[in-house]
Amino acid sequence: MPTKKVSEKEGYVSVTSTVVGVNKQRVKKLKIRPFVTDTAHVSVKYGVTIPTQEYGSARVDVMMSAPCYVEEMVDTYKQIRELVDKLISAEVDRIEGGGDE
DSSP states (O other): OOOOOOOOEEEEEEEEEEETTEEEEEEEEEEEOOOSSOOEEEEEEEEEEEEEETTEEEEEEEEEEEEEOGGGHHHHHHHHHHHHHHHHHHHHHHHTTSOOO
């Protein structure tokens, strides 16, 4: 049975964002993790509705998903959950006026 050669590769990703009509682009070098068998996918999504004024509100949702091996699902879930917790808290603070980014 032939064996697969696994190697770590680096790739580039380009991210473009538009904020108030201004486009910004940045290029980032990432290490790409190769998977040699089928993967599982773990996702975490949190949402918060924040009252903003009398009878008004803002909604914030943060969702993150990551591929992993089946044996890593619990650890991957814990890592993603921790990051989503931090991101949703930061967004709530930003909307409530407690922070900028």
